[in-house]
Amino acid sequence: MKYLCLVYLDAAHWNACSDQVCAEYAQQVAASRRLLAAEPLHGTHTATTVRVRNGEVLLFDGPFAETREMLAGFYLVDAKDLNEAIQLAAGIPPAQHGSVEVRPVRELQLAPG
Template sequence: MQYMLLIYNDPQKEPAYGTPAFQEIMAGFFAANARMKEDGVLRSGEGLQGVETATSLRIKSGKVETMDGPFAETHEHLGGYYVIDVADLDAALTYAALIPSAHFGTIEVRPLMDYNPAS
């Protein structure tokens, strides 16, 4: 089963770029990446650029509307994701716990839909 691990961070709580604490967090991400690759569960994953680069789209009454930034106003911002392929939710949670942002943010673990099951 594939799961998406969505990484949410509160920018006020994450370590400042270039500090030793930031380097420690990045080392944790590199270690999590390496572990998921070694275990053969990593399918994809990337960090996202800041929310100030986002554009949201919706269609109302047949008209496309766009707006700068994310739609929801929250303290935590979606900062990245991993897609992993594991046996079950317990295994997905084990890998989610490797993500350093879990110490100051939230990791949402969500199963992916399978619209193309094997015949």
């Protein structure tokens, strides 16, 4: 089953883990054939939030919500169950400085035809 591990960090810890450390962990998980994708994100000052209301596209600078911790990156993993996904998330280096939200990926339920 696919799980998305969302990495959240506050501004003080945004660069607490080097790219090298994160890349090494990603390579380790990839070697076990459980990593589907992993990418860091630029800071929230680069974000644009898009909303569509009554057919009108509205753009806002920054993230959707005001929070202390901001989305810093993600790891998409293939794990046998939630416990394995949590173990993988616990190994993500920024988890030592922020938090990692683990969520199962839901497949779209499409009508036949």
